[in-house]
Amino acid sequence: MNVDGIENGIVLDHITAGKAMMVYKYLHLNKLGSQVALIQNCTSHVMGKKDIVKISEDLDIDLDVLGYIDPGITVNYIKNGKRVEKKTLSLPETLTNVLKCKNPRCITSIEQELPQVFKIVDRSKAQYRCIYCDTVVKGEELN
Template sequence: MKIDSIQNGIVLDHITAGKGMQIYKLLKLDNLDCSVAIIKNVNSRKMGKKDIIKIDADIDVNMDILGYVDPGVTIDIIRNEELVEKRRVHLPEKLENVLFCKNPRCITTTEQELPHVFRLTDRDNRIYRCIYCDTKTQ
């Protein structure tokens, strides 16, 4: 399968196979009017299979979402069809409006304008807690 290379934009590489569409939705890439390609189940020496997303535009990607959903993703920055920078994502210390608190006693259930903020409390087990009520992510 052949997909055109991109002129100026970004490539999300090393996406865990099967997570490409989830990342596409979470990053709201359907709102873009440039070319976007989701390539699924690409053969990978390191991962066996992987997904790749190519975006033919220079956009700011929410690194926190990527870090939370799939911390192994790499972001390739392309300029004039050349790879100029490779960025890695990390499990973010804080997530804002990515996760939503399910505790019915949390203040966020009655004050709709409050951002849902979670902080990383256990890196090894990838546990985040609501900053308001300390409820753990499911």
């Protein structure tokens, strides 16, 4: 299979195989008017298999969501067919409005205009704690 490069936009590379659809969903790429290519299960010398997402538009993407979904993702910004910037992501220290507190007694259940804010407590398990009620969220429990 051959997928052409993009002239201007963003390439999300080194996505763990099978997570490209999650990236597509949580970045709301279905709402874009530009071209988006999802390439799944590409051969990778380092990862074995990986996914790639190519977006032919320069947009402001939520790096916290990407870092939470898959901390190994690299974000490549493309201008005139050349990479002008590369960012390597990691788990963010704080997540705002990415996770939702499951505790029915949390203030965010009552005061719904409050932001859902979580701080990391365990990087090895990707665990975050609600700053309001201390409820722990594990793994990929996205909104």
